[in-house]
Amino acid sequence: MTVQVTEKGAHDGGCACGDCPHGARTGHRRAVAEFLAQRDKLASGDGLPAALAHSAAASRQWASDALTQSAAVVAERGRAEGRAWLHQMWRRTLLAFAAAGTLFLLAQALTAIGSGWTAARTAGALAAALTGGALLAVGHAQRAHGGVLAPLVGEDNRLSTSRAVAAAWVLLTVFAVLVLTARLALSAPGRERSALLDGLQLDACVGLLTVLAVVCGAAVLVRRVVVVRVQAQRLQKLPADRPRVSDLITDDAGRGSSTDIQYVLVSALALAFAAVRLAGDPSRLPDLPWGIAALMLISTAIYLAGKLAEGGRPVILSVVRAREPGDLDAPVRTGDDIEIRGTGFVPPGAGAPDRLSRVVVRVGAVHVHVPLVPVPGGFTNPTDSVLTVPVPVDIPPGRVEVQVITAAGVESNRCAVEVTD
Helix, strand or coil: CCHHHHHHHHHCCCCCCCCCHHHHHHHHHHHHHHHHHHHHHHHHHCCCCCHCCCCHHHHHHHHHHHHHHHHHHHHHHHHHHHHHHHHHHHHHHHHHHHHHHHHHHHHHHCCCCCCCCCCCHHHHHHHHHHHHHHHHHEEEEHHHCCHHHHHCCCCCCCCHHHHHHHHHHHHHHHHHHHHHHHHHHHHCHHHHHHHHCCCCHHHHHHHHHHHHHHHHHHHHHHHHHHHHHHHCCCCCCCCCCCCCHCCCCCECCCCCCCHHHHHHHHHHHHHHHHHHHHHHHCCCCCCCCCHHHHHHHHHHHHHHHHHHHHHCEEEEEEEEECCCCCCCCCEEECCCCEEEEEEEEEECCCCCCHCCCEEEEEEECCECCCCCCEEECEEEEEEEEEEECCCCCCCCCCCEEEEEEEECEEECCEEEEEEEE
Protein backbone atom coordinates (compact mmCIF):
# COMPACT_ATOMS: atom_id res chain seq x y z
CA MET A 1 0.00 0.00 0.00
CA THR A 2 2.85 2.38 0.78
CA VAL A 3 4.42 1.80 -2.61
CA GLN A 4 1.14 2.48 -4.38
CA VAL A 5 0.61 5.75 -2.56
CA THR A 6 4.18 6.86 -3.27
CA GLU A 7 3.90 6.12 -6.98
CA LYS A 8 0.59 7.90 -7.22
CA GLY A 9 1.85 10.99 -5.40
CA ALA A 10 5.05 11.05 -7.40
CA HIS A 11 3.21 11.79 -10.63
CA ASP A 12 0.30 13.77 -9.23
CA GLY A 13 1.85 17.22 -9.24
CA GLY A 14 4.08 16.79 -6.19
CA CYS A 15 6.98 14.78 -7.56
CA ALA A 16 8.79 12.60 -5.03
CA CYS A 17 11.05 10.87 -7.54
CA GLY A 18 14.01 13.26 -7.36
CA ASP A 19 14.78 14.20 -10.96
CA CYS A 20 11.59 12.71 -12.43
CA PRO A 21 9.90 15.36 -14.60
CA HIS A 22 6.46 13.75 -14.70
CA GLY A 23 5.16 15.15 -11.42
CA ALA A 24 6.39 18.67 -12.20
CA ARG A 25 4.92 18.52 -15.69
CA THR A 26 1.56 17.27 -14.42
CA GLY A 27 1.45 19.87 -11.68
CA HIS A 28 2.24 22.68 -14.12
CA ARG A 29 -0.40 21.61 -16.63
CA ARG A 30 -2.99 21.26 -13.89
CA ALA A 31 -2.19 24.72 -12.52
CA VAL A 32 -2.44 26.21 -16.02
CA ALA A 33 -5.81 24.54 -16.60
CA GLU A 34 -7.15 25.80 -13.27
CA PHE A 35 -5.92 29.32 -13.99
CA LEU A 36 -7.51 29.42 -17.45
CA ALA A 37 -10.81 28.15 -16.05
CA GLN A 38 -10.75 30.78 -13.29
CA ARG A 39 -9.86 33.55 -15.75
CA ASP A 40 -12.69 32.69 -18.13
CA LYS A 41 -15.11 32.34 -15.21
CA LEU A 42 -14.24 35.77 -13.85
CA ALA A 43 -14.34 37.25 -17.36
CA SER A 44 -17.97 36.17 -17.66
CA GLY A 45 -18.80 37.74 -14.29
CA ASP A 46 -19.14 34.48 -12.34
CA GLY A 47 -17.41 33.79 -9.06
CA LEU A 48 -17.38 37.38 -7.79
CA PRO A 49 -18.48 37.98 -4.17
CA ALA A 50 -22.03 39.34 -3.93
CA ALA A 51 -20.85 42.10 -1.59
CA LEU A 52 -18.75 43.59 -4.40
CA ALA A 53 -21.39 43.49 -7.11
CA HIS A 54 -22.33 47.14 -6.52
CA SER A 55 -18.81 48.40 -7.27
CA ALA A 56 -17.18 47.79 -10.62
CA ALA A 57 -13.81 49.00 -9.32
CA ALA A 58 -13.92 46.73 -6.26
CA SER A 59 -14.98 43.74 -8.39
CA ARG A 60 -12.16 44.39 -10.83
CA GLN A 61 -9.60 44.64 -8.05
CA TRP A 62 -10.85 41.47 -6.37
CA ALA A 63 -10.68 39.55 -9.65
CA SER A 64 -7.19 40.90 -10.33
CA ASP A 65 -5.93 39.85 -6.88
CA ALA A 66 -7.40 36.36 -7.28
CA LEU A 67 -5.83 35.93 -10.70
CA THR A 68 -2.49 37.26 -9.44
CA GLN A 69 -2.39 34.60 -6.74
CA SER A 70 -3.27 31.85 -9.23
CA ALA A 71 -0.68 33.18 -11.68
CA ALA A 72 2.00 32.96 -8.99
CA VAL A 73 1.18 29.27 -8.52
CA VAL A 74 1.39 28.68 -12.27
CA ALA A 75 4.76 30.44 -12.43
CA GLU A 76 6.19 28.38 -9.56
CA ARG A 77 4.99 25.14 -11.13
CA GLY A 78 6.51 26.25 -14.44
CA ARG A 79 9.88 26.89 -12.82
CA ALA A 80 9.74 23.48 -11.12
CA GLU A 81 9.04 21.82 -14.46
CA GLY A 82 11.96 23.71 -15.99
CA ARG A 83 14.34 22.49 -13.27
CA ALA A 84 13.15 18.91 -13.70
CA TRP A 85 13.55 19.16 -17.48
CA LEU A 86 17.12 20.42 -17.15
CA HIS A 87 18.01 17.59 -14.77
CA GLN A 88 16.46 15.04 -17.13
CA MET A 89 18.54 16.36 -20.04
CA TRP A 90 21.60 14.50 -18.73
CA ARG A 91 20.00 11.12 -19.39
CA ARG A 92 18.79 12.23 -22.79
CA THR A 93 22.31 13.40 -23.58
CA LEU A 94 23.69 9.95 -22.85
CA LEU A 95 21.13 8.35 -25.18
CA ALA A 96 21.81 10.95 -27.90
CA PHE A 97 25.57 10.40 -27.70
CA ALA A 98 25.14 6.64 -27.81
CA ALA A 99 22.95 6.94 -30.90
CA ALA A 100 25.32 9.41 -32.57
CA GLY A 101 28.33 7.18 -31.89
CA THR A 102 26.54 4.15 -33.29
CA LEU A 103 25.54 6.02 -36.44
CA PHE A 104 29.08 7.35 -36.90
CA LEU A 105 30.64 3.90 -36.62
CA LEU A 106 27.98 2.45 -38.91
CA ALA A 107 28.69 5.11 -41.52
CA GLN A 108 32.41 4.47 -41.22
CA ALA A 109 31.87 0.74 -41.71
CA LEU A 110 29.54 1.15 -44.69
CA THR A 111 31.84 3.60 -46.50
CA ALA A 112 34.76 1.22 -45.88
CA ILE A 113 33.12 -1.48 -48.00
CA GLY A 114 35.17 -1.86 -51.14
CA SER A 115 37.93 0.56 -50.21
CA GLY A 116 38.85 -1.09 -46.91
CA TRP A 117 39.53 0.29 -43.47
CA THR A 118 42.17 3.01 -43.59
CA ALA A 119 44.25 4.95 -41.11
CA ALA A 120 42.07 7.98 -41.77
CA ARG A 121 39.00 6.06 -40.60
CA THR A 122 40.80 4.96 -37.47
CA ALA A 123 41.84 8.55 -36.81
CA GLY A 124 38.25 9.71 -37.30
CA ALA A 125 36.96 7.10 -34.84
CA LEU A 126 39.55 8.12 -32.25
CA ALA A 127 38.78 11.82 -32.72
CA ALA A 128 35.05 11.18 -32.37
CA ALA A 129 35.64 9.17 -29.18
CA LEU A 130 37.82 11.90 -27.67
CA THR A 131 35.40 14.68 -28.63
CA GLY A 132 32.42 12.75 -27.31
CA GLY A 133 34.27 11.95 -24.08
CA ALA A 134 35.08 15.61 -23.52
CA LEU A 135 31.45 16.58 -24.11
CA LEU A 136 30.23 13.88 -21.74
CA ALA A 137 32.64 15.14 -19.08
CA VAL A 138 31.24 18.66 -19.46
CA GLY A 139 27.70 17.32 -19.41
CA HIS A 140 28.33 15.28 -16.26
CA ALA A 141 29.82 18.29 -14.48
CA GLN A 142 26.75 20.37 -15.44
CA ARG A 143 24.15 17.58 -15.23
CA ALA A 144 21.94 19.62 -12.90
CA HIS A 145 21.92 22.55 -15.33
CA GLY A 146 21.17 20.85 -18.64
CA GLY A 147 24.29 18.78 -19.30
CA VAL A 148 26.03 19.76 -22.53
CA LEU A 149 23.43 22.48 -23.04
CA ALA A 150 24.62 24.39 -19.95
CA PRO A 151 27.40 26.36 -21.73
CA LEU A 152 24.88 27.38 -24.41
CA VAL A 153 22.29 28.78 -21.98
CA GLY A 154 22.38 32.53 -21.43
CA GLU A 155 21.69 34.46 -18.25
CA ASP A 156 18.02 34.70 -19.26
CA ASN A 157 17.72 30.86 -19.21
CA ARG A 158 17.35 30.67 -22.99
CA LEU A 159 19.56 28.98 -25.54
CA SER A 160 21.94 31.59 -26.94
CA THR A 161 22.18 31.69 -30.72
CA SER A 162 25.64 33.23 -30.69
CA ARG A 163 26.97 30.66 -28.21
CA ALA A 164 25.45 27.75 -30.11
CA VAL A 165 26.98 28.85 -33.41
CA ALA A 166 30.38 29.48 -31.80
CA ALA A 167 30.26 26.09 -30.05
CA ALA A 168 29.49 24.33 -33.33
CA TRP A 169 32.51 25.89 -35.05
CA VAL A 170 34.74 25.12 -32.05
CA LEU A 171 33.63 21.47 -32.07
CA LEU A 172 34.29 21.13 -35.81
CA THR A 173 37.74 22.69 -35.45
CA VAL A 174 38.65 20.55 -32.43
CA PHE A 175 37.47 17.41 -34.22
CA ALA A 176 39.51 18.28 -37.31
CA VAL A 177 42.64 18.92 -35.23
CA LEU A 178 42.14 15.63 -33.36
CA VAL A 179 41.81 13.77 -36.66
CA LEU A 180 45.12 15.19 -37.88
CA THR A 181 46.74 14.51 -34.51
CA ALA A 182 45.63 10.88 -34.58
CA ARG A 183 46.84 10.49 -38.14
CA LEU A 184 50.21 11.94 -37.19
CA ALA A 185 50.45 9.50 -34.30
CA LEU A 186 49.60 6.57 -36.56
CA SER A 187 51.81 7.57 -39.51
CA ALA A 188 55.46 6.74 -39.99
CA PRO A 189 58.08 9.46 -40.57
CA GLY A 190 58.31 10.45 -44.20
CA ARG A 191 56.22 12.10 -46.89
CA GLU A 192 52.89 11.26 -45.27
CA ARG A 193 53.81 12.96 -41.99
CA SER A 194 55.21 15.97 -43.87
CA ALA A 195 51.97 16.26 -45.82
CA LEU A 196 49.97 16.13 -42.60
CA LEU A 197 52.11 18.86 -41.06
CA ASP A 198 51.61 20.97 -44.17
CA GLY A 199 47.84 20.62 -43.65
CA LEU A 200 48.22 22.45 -40.35
CA GLN A 201 49.94 25.47 -41.89
CA LEU A 202 48.18 28.83 -41.67
CA ASP A 203 47.71 29.23 -45.42
CA ALA A 204 45.80 25.92 -45.50
CA CYS A 205 43.13 26.96 -42.98
CA VAL A 206 43.07 30.76 -42.84
CA GLY A 207 39.40 30.87 -43.88
CA LEU A 208 38.36 28.45 -41.14
CA LEU A 209 40.34 30.29 -38.48
CA THR A 210 38.91 33.64 -39.58
CA VAL A 211 35.35 32.38 -39.26
CA LEU A 212 36.14 30.75 -35.91
CA ALA A 213 37.57 33.97 -34.53
CA VAL A 214 34.63 36.04 -35.78
CA VAL A 215 31.86 33.82 -34.40
CA CYS A 216 33.58 33.40 -31.02
CA GLY A 217 34.15 37.15 -30.85
CA ALA A 218 30.50 37.72 -31.72
CA ALA A 219 29.41 35.47 -28.85
CA VAL A 220 31.52 37.45 -26.38
CA LEU A 221 30.40 40.80 -27.83
CA VAL A 222 26.70 39.89 -27.74
CA ARG A 223 26.93 38.94 -24.08
CA ARG A 224 28.63 42.22 -23.23
CA VAL A 225 26.19 44.27 -25.28
CA VAL A 226 23.18 42.66 -23.61
CA VAL A 227 24.60 43.20 -20.10
CA VAL A 228 25.44 46.85 -20.77
CA ARG A 229 22.08 47.62 -22.38
CA VAL A 230 20.14 45.92 -19.57
CA GLN A 231 22.07 47.84 -16.92
CA ALA A 232 21.50 51.09 -18.82
CA GLN A 233 17.74 50.28 -19.05
CA ARG A 234 17.86 50.32 -22.85
CA LEU A 235 16.89 46.64 -23.08
CA GLN A 236 14.24 44.71 -21.16
CA LYS A 237 15.11 41.08 -20.42
CA LEU A 238 13.10 38.55 -18.45
CA PRO A 239 14.19 34.96 -17.73
CA ALA A 240 12.44 31.98 -19.29
CA ASP A 241 11.26 28.93 -17.37
CA ARG A 242 13.65 26.68 -19.33
CA PRO A 243 15.70 26.74 -22.52
CA ARG A 244 14.12 25.54 -25.76
CA VAL A 245 15.56 24.71 -29.17
CA SER A 246 13.27 27.34 -30.69
CA ASP A 247 15.23 29.99 -28.74
CA LEU A 248 17.90 29.76 -31.45
CA ILE A 249 15.63 31.33 -34.08
CA THR A 250 13.13 33.35 -32.04
CA ASP A 251 13.10 36.43 -29.86
CA ASP A 252 12.19 36.50 -26.16
CA ALA A 253 8.48 36.51 -27.01
CA GLY A 254 8.76 33.36 -29.12
CA ARG A 255 8.33 35.16 -32.44
CA GLY A 256 10.64 34.28 -35.32
CA SER A 257 13.67 36.56 -35.58
CA SER A 258 14.93 37.16 -39.12
CA THR A 259 18.46 38.01 -37.98
CA ASP A 260 18.75 34.88 -35.84
CA ILE A 261 17.24 32.66 -38.54
CA GLN A 262 19.66 33.82 -41.23
CA TYR A 263 22.61 33.46 -38.83
CA VAL A 264 21.68 29.87 -37.96
CA LEU A 265 20.97 28.90 -41.59
CA VAL A 266 24.15 30.40 -43.01
CA SER A 267 26.21 28.88 -40.20
CA ALA A 268 24.65 25.45 -40.77
CA LEU A 269 25.41 25.61 -44.49
CA ALA A 270 29.00 26.72 -43.91
CA LEU A 271 29.50 24.01 -41.27
CA ALA A 272 28.14 21.38 -43.64
CA PHE A 273 30.52 22.58 -46.37
CA ALA A 274 33.48 22.43 -43.96
CA ALA A 275 32.47 18.95 -42.77
CA VAL A 276 32.28 17.69 -46.36
CA ARG A 277 35.72 19.17 -47.09
CA LEU A 278 37.13 17.44 -44.01
CA ALA A 279 35.55 14.10 -44.96
CA GLY A 280 36.91 14.40 -48.50
CA ASP A 281 40.44 15.30 -47.42
CA PRO A 282 41.17 14.35 -43.78
CA SER A 283 44.86 15.07 -44.25
CA ARG A 284 44.39 18.81 -43.65
CA LEU A 285 42.13 21.21 -41.85
CA PRO A 286 39.02 22.05 -43.89
CA ASP A 287 39.85 25.00 -46.11
CA LEU A 288 36.92 27.38 -46.38
CA PRO A 289 36.90 29.37 -49.63
CA TRP A 290 36.84 33.09 -49.07
CA GLY A 291 33.39 33.23 -50.63
CA ILE A 292 31.98 31.04 -47.83
CA ALA A 293 34.03 32.89 -45.21
CA ALA A 294 32.79 36.26 -46.48
CA LEU A 295 29.20 34.98 -46.36
CA MET A 296 29.71 34.02 -42.71
CA LEU A 297 31.22 37.42 -41.92
CA ILE A 298 28.26 39.22 -43.49
CA SER A 299 25.78 36.99 -41.66
CA THR A 300 27.55 37.65 -38.35
CA ALA A 301 27.51 41.40 -38.97
CA ILE A 302 23.75 41.30 -39.66
CA TYR A 303 23.19 39.29 -36.49
CA LEU A 304 25.18 41.77 -34.39
CA ALA A 305 23.32 44.71 -35.94
CA GLY A 306 20.03 43.05 -35.02
CA LYS A 307 21.17 42.63 -31.42
CA LEU A 308 22.15 46.29 -31.22
CA ALA A 309 18.82 47.42 -32.65
CA GLU A 310 16.44 45.30 -30.56
CA GLY A 311 14.72 46.38 -27.38
CA GLY A 312 14.05 49.80 -25.95
CA ARG A 313 12.63 51.53 -22.90
CA PRO A 314 8.91 51.95 -22.22
CA VAL A 315 7.62 55.32 -23.36
CA ILE A 316 4.52 57.18 -22.17
CA LEU A 317 3.02 59.27 -24.96
CA SER A 318 -0.04 60.63 -23.16
CA VAL A 319 -2.29 60.19 -20.12
CA VAL A 320 -6.06 60.74 -20.43
CA ARG A 321 -9.11 60.15 -18.30
CA ALA A 322 -10.74 56.79 -19.03
CA ARG A 323 -14.36 57.40 -20.00
CA GLU A 324 -17.06 54.79 -19.70
CA PRO A 325 -19.88 54.81 -22.29
CA GLY A 326 -22.51 57.30 -21.18
CA ASP A 327 -20.21 59.27 -18.86
CA LEU A 328 -19.86 62.99 -19.20
CA ASP A 329 -16.53 64.53 -20.15
CA ALA A 330 -14.78 65.79 -17.03
CA PRO A 331 -11.33 66.49 -15.61
CA VAL A 332 -9.34 63.78 -13.85
CA ARG A 333 -10.38 63.38 -10.20
CA THR A 334 -9.16 61.06 -7.45
CA GLY A 335 -10.81 57.67 -7.85
CA ASP A 336 -11.18 58.05 -11.63
CA ASP A 337 -9.50 55.67 -14.04
CA ILE A 338 -6.75 57.05 -16.22
CA GLU A 339 -5.59 55.58 -19.49
CA ILE A 340 -1.84 55.61 -20.10
CA ARG A 341 -0.96 55.39 -23.77
CA GLY A 342 2.49 54.58 -25.05
CA THR A 343 4.64 51.65 -26.04
CA GLY A 344 6.87 49.00 -24.48
CA PHE A 345 4.77 48.43 -21.34
CA VAL A 346 4.84 44.63 -21.86
CA PRO A 347 8.33 43.67 -23.08
CA PRO A 348 8.99 40.43 -25.00
CA GLY A 349 8.69 37.45 -22.71
CA ALA A 350 6.46 39.28 -20.21
CA GLY A 351 3.12 38.07 -21.55
CA ALA A 352 2.64 35.47 -18.81
CA PRO A 353 -0.03 36.40 -16.23
CA ASP A 354 2.40 36.46 -13.30
CA ARG A 355 4.55 39.00 -15.13
CA LEU A 356 1.61 41.07 -16.31
CA SER A 357 0.60 41.41 -12.66
CA ARG A 358 3.99 42.97 -11.86
CA VAL A 359 3.43 46.08 -13.98
CA VAL A 360 3.28 49.14 -11.71
CA VAL A 361 2.31 52.75 -12.33
CA ARG A 362 3.79 55.42 -10.07
CA VAL A 363 1.23 58.20 -9.65
CA GLY A 364 2.90 60.94 -7.67
CA ALA A 365 4.33 59.15 -4.64
CA VAL A 366 1.87 56.23 -4.77
CA HIS A 367 2.65 52.94 -6.54
CA VAL A 368 -0.43 51.47 -8.21
CA HIS A 369 -0.36 47.87 -9.42
CA VAL A 370 -2.03 47.61 -12.78
CA PRO A 371 -5.08 45.36 -12.35
CA LEU A 372 -5.53 42.29 -14.52
CA VAL A 373 -8.78 42.65 -16.48
CA PRO A 374 -9.73 39.22 -17.87
CA VAL A 375 -11.67 38.48 -21.02
CA PRO A 376 -12.28 35.07 -22.59
CA GLY A 377 -8.91 34.01 -24.02
CA GLY A 378 -6.73 36.73 -22.49
CA PHE A 379 -6.57 40.12 -20.80
CA THR A 380 -7.50 43.62 -21.89
CA ASN A 381 -5.30 45.20 -19.23
CA PRO A 382 -2.37 45.61 -19.14
CA THR A 383 -1.28 45.70 -22.79
CA ASP A 384 1.88 46.80 -24.52
CA SER A 385 0.42 50.14 -25.57
CA VAL A 386 -2.35 50.94 -23.04
CA LEU A 387 -2.58 50.72 -19.25
CA THR A 388 -5.66 51.58 -17.20
CA VAL A 389 -5.31 52.32 -13.48
CA PRO A 390 -7.35 54.23 -10.89
CA VAL A 391 -6.07 57.49 -9.45
CA PRO A 392 -5.37 56.78 -5.74
CA VAL A 393 -7.40 58.68 -3.19
CA ASP A 394 -4.15 59.66 -1.47
CA ILE A 395 -3.18 61.88 -4.38
CA PRO A 396 -3.75 65.55 -3.54
CA PRO A 397 -5.23 67.84 -6.19
CA GLY A 398 -2.73 69.46 -8.48
CA ARG A 399 -0.18 68.47 -11.05
CA VAL A 400 1.23 64.97 -10.55
CA GLU A 401 3.66 62.90 -12.54
CA VAL A 402 2.87 59.45 -13.89
CA GLN A 403 5.55 56.84 -14.59
CA VAL A 404 5.34 53.18 -15.67
CA ILE A 405 7.58 50.45 -14.23
CA THR A 406 7.50 47.27 -16.32
CA ALA A 407 7.85 43.67 -15.17
CA ALA A 408 11.52 43.86 -16.17
CA GLY A 409 12.07 46.69 -13.69
CA VAL A 410 12.64 49.35 -16.35
CA GLU A 411 11.16 52.80 -15.74
CA SER A 412 9.52 54.90 -18.42
CA ASN A 413 9.64 58.64 -18.88
CA ARG A 414 7.46 60.84 -16.68
CA CYS A 415 4.25 62.41 -17.90
CA ALA A 416 2.36 65.09 -15.95
CA VAL A 417 -1.40 65.05 -15.44
CA GLU A 418 -3.68 67.54 -13.66
CA VAL A 419 -5.84 66.11 -10.85
CA THR A 420 -8.77 68.18 -9.53
CA ASP A 421 -11.11 67.86 -6.56
